[in-house]
Amino acid sequence: MSQRTAEYQQLLEDVPCNICGRNNFKIIYPAQYDLAKTDKIHEGFRSSGDETLIDQMVECNYCGLQYLTPRLRQDIIIEAYSSGSDEGFISQAKGRERTFAKSLKSIEKYVPPSKILDVGTAGGSFLKAAKDRGWNVSGCEPNRWLAEWGKKNYGIDIHSGTIFDMELDHDSFNVVTLWDVLEHVPDPQKVLKECSRVLKDNGLLLINYPDINSLVARMMGKKWVFLLSVHLYYFTPKTITKLLEKCGYEVVKITKHWQTLELDYILFRMKPYIPFIPELFRRFFKLINCGHLLIPYWMGQTLVLARKI
Template sequence: MTHRVFHAWDGLNGEIGKQIDAQAPCPISGQHAAIVLCDRDRYGYPLRTVISQTTGLVYADPRADNDAIDDFYRSTYRRFYKSASKPKWKHTARNAFIAGQRVEMIKTLAARGAAVLDIGTGSGELLYVGRRNGFDMQGIEVDQAYAQFGRKCYGVKIINESLRSAFLPEQHFDVVTIFHVLEHLPDPKQALSKIAATLKPGGYVLIEVPNIESLDTRFRQKWHPGHLFHFNCCTLPALASICGLETLSVHTCPRRNVVGATLTKPHTPIETDWKTLVADNFKNTWQLLQGQAKQNWYANWYERLGRARQKLKRNLCEWTISLSEGNRRKLVDKVTRNRAA
């Protein structure tokens, strides 16, 4: 089951493969020309997903208004999709392991004492681990319960607002991290522009989003209703470029499940032609997704089976280490020590 806030489509102009003028323009090109990719979300509920004919960016159209989306993430999202108002112990173990990885990434970009902002910080494990490694950490988390949990449990600084509503000082942070958040935001262009404004010249952005080209996610499973935008290695740098950010590196993993990028705010603004960055991207993405739509359910079954085994093994490890420690801070410390060993 999914949540009705994302189902703003009235059912019209939903024929798959049809060329339409999308209600919302592509945030990269500002153009409305699009083709309908799918008319249902992964749960079977009505959701129109389109691909921009100018850039190849994939997005949900139409979308609910910004206030409705913010309110959903403020009070409902974690309970709706995670069945919890605070992180489960196994999630704390997982978050701690990932936080250790991400702090190592931050260390390659900034020295101790650097001001770091984590957007969509959840329950705050990255802020806690980053602070222990000498960084001046601050987070933004729209969910009220999770923000309160992070403050109380780890003593970290969390702004309990949406990125759209939060006040951020100009040219203040050395590093901004935003992992698996941008795809949920109703205006990613406004979000990256706000990040650029709060970043010091020469500062960095670490970003990660799901990859629309994923080989492990079957076509009908790609359309999570909360994922309003679907990026790839072309569209993410193109969007960053029109927001005043330069892409230093962009990468994905062997099965292309995610897109990660390191961005920077140049000391002197540079002109980047987004059209060059997305040249042929519409054609390539459209063909790839058409091919995936025709695959049978058992396509790539062997890789999916391997992924299921890895997930089971990870869950067992998380539960085992969670049961060994009854204090959240000590659990995070234990996981990060074990990872570093």
């Protein structure tokens, strides 16, 4: 065992399946602890973090949930998300606002503009899009820098912390959203139950997550762009439905979720998977002044609409 592996393993803890609570699993991908950067752990937990998977990934033999175990301790994860800046993430704010404006149109087919809570709002792009459409918005974000950026640039009061720190009243929101959040949290079941507590009866919950059973994920295998060490859980429509039902929801709809980012940013994020080629294209598109083009893309992102019952 190398010194790097030994140092990293001291930071880990074993966790059971978040749906059924069992510790009976098969290994999908073995750990690669020799690749761990123990001195740069916090850098991997930025919203734009793209550290490839090094932790052991398993699948529960009872309910099929795929997750990481052992993994970094919960206190390390929470502190890592709270610290640091993320200029790369907020550089794509305009594309995210466009994506969220389309998503809000879908939400408004079920609920007119009213009280909405965005959990893990990052820089607040969703809250900005919702406020522009007449919603009464609230949000929380553990990263202090991102929360402050949202306050300054959008004029929105974003709570710096988690949903549990907000001490919200029961039955206080018509809609709660988690955009690219649930796969990151140490205890999804606990978060979903808190969302249910603050939702009004028949209130709506929206979750966006990367589907590990999507065609693109199955085709790319270990090269899938969302196979990251910061993603603690890997859901499918089947497992996300099981988890939601366990937490007091009924699933209304599951569909693909197209997101919009700048062309240059998409090519930049492709570099670890297709060496050299993305950089050549980045230079070319910058030369012809097309790097900032907003491009819709889909790599397995999935949107779930559920109702509190």
